Amino acid sequence: xxxxxxxxxxxxxxxxxxxxxxxxxxxxxxxxxxxxxxxxxxxxxxxxxxxxxxxxxxxxxxxxxxxxxxxxxxxxxxxxxxxxxxxxxxxxxxxxxxxxxxxxxxxxxxxxxxxxxxxxxxxxxxxxxxxxxxxxxxxxxxxxxxxxxxxxxxxxxxxxxxxxxxxxxxxxxxxxxxxxxxxxxxxxxxxxxxxxxxxxxxxxxxxxxxxxxxxxxxxxxxxxxxxxxxxxxxxxxxxxxxxxx
Numbered sequence: 001x002x003x004x005x006x007x008x009x010x011x012x013x014x015x016x017x018x019x020x021x022x023x024x025x026x027x028x029x030x031x032x033x034x035x036x037x038x039x040x041x042x043x044x045x046x047x048x049x050x051x052x053x054x055x056x057x058x059x060x061x062x063x064x065x066x067x068x069x070x071x072x073x074x075x076x077x078x079x080x081x082x083x084x085x086x087x088x089x090x091x092x093x094x095x096x097x098x099x100x101x102x103x104x105x106x107x108x109x110x111x112x113x114x115x116x117x118x119x120x121x122x123x124x125x126x127x128x129x130x131x132x133x134x135x136x137x138x139x140x141x142x143x144x145x146x147x148x149x150x151x152x153x154x155x156x157x158x159x160x161x162x163x164x165x166x167x168x169x170x171x172x173x174x175x176x177x178x179x180x181x182x183x184x185x186x187x188x189x190x191x192x193x194x195x196x197x198x199x200x201x202x203x204x205x206x207x208x209x210x211x212x213x214x215x216x217x218x219x220x221x222x223x224x225x226x227x228x229x230x231x232x233x234x235x236x237x238x239x240x241x242x243x244x245x
Contacts, residue, residue, distance in 0.1 A: 038077070039071075039073050039074075039076075039077035040077040040080040040081050040084075041081075042077070043067055043071060043073065043077050043078050043080075043081035043082075044080075044081035044084055044085065046067070046070070046071060047062070047067060047081060047085060047091075048085060048090065048188075051085075051090050051091075051101055051192065052157070052188060052191050052192045053156070053157035053160075053195050054156075054157075054192075054199050056101050057101065057103075057196075058101050058102060058103025058104060058196075059100070059101065059103050060100070060101045061094075061097065061098050061099070061100050061101075062091075062098055062099050062100075063097075063098035063099075064078045064079060064098060064099075066098075067081075067082075082099045085099070086099070088188070089102060090102055090188070104189075104192065104193060108189070109193065109239045112186060112189050112193065112239065113235050113236060113239050115186060116167070116190075116235050117228070117231060117232055117235060119171055119179055119182070119183050120167055120171060120231055121224070121227065121228040121231060122174065122179070123170045123171045123173065123174035123179070124170060124219055124227045124228070124231075125224045126174040126175070126176075127170070127173050127174060127219070128219070128222045128224050132173065133222055134220050136169070136170060136173040136219065137217075137219040139169050139173070140166055140170060140212070140215070140216050140219070141216050143162055143165050143166040143169060144166060144209070144212045144216065146162055147159055147162045147163065147166070147208075147209060147212070148209060150162070152198065152202070152205045153198070153199075153202065156195055156199065157191075157195055159194075159205065160190075160191045160194035160195040160198065161191055163190070163191075163194045163208065164187060164190045164191050164194070166212055167190075168180075168183065168184075168187075170219075171183045193238065193239055194238055197238045197239070197241040200241055201241040204237070204238065204241050207237060208234075208238065211230065211234040211237070212234075214230050215227060215230055215231060215234065218230060
């Protein structure tokens, strides 16, 4: 090797990924390679997040090319992600045109409303019967405090996620694993409906916070009937705001 070779070593190979490819696995502080997130998972998460927080509203058409360009990926993982979201009922695919974001229908809103009232009212009755209402209400108030601290509309999506956590805290406290599992299946619909309602009726935030406070008070007092009545008004108010023109 010549002197010039020793004083000017070859430049390292570029670490930039080729177009349409995932970056190479990152090195952790210990030197171990962390597995790269699959491209299809990246597209799935990217599109789903935008559907749930309303950036991709119902009725909007999204092309494979748009998603591929936004994420600097090929169309193959985009197509795979679109198929998953179609199975979940969030997209409807049209060959050579793209994917339509499926709007929330009145029937879907009614069904989610009915299911939530049944499950959450039952959960309230169970924790009251077991003498655990005050403890559960305290945990729900802790979530409510986090909701109050958020800046809406800037944190609208986070507000909706906490809204769901507030109600799930009660359902999980009832201690029925099957009911909790079924309720968890409503997660995406709950978050999407709450976020969309807040977009359409910004003042709904104030009402939600007040109704959450009332629900906690009724639970603390062991008033299962009052809880169910307020819960019905509360859920109908949010879902109704979503569907009202």
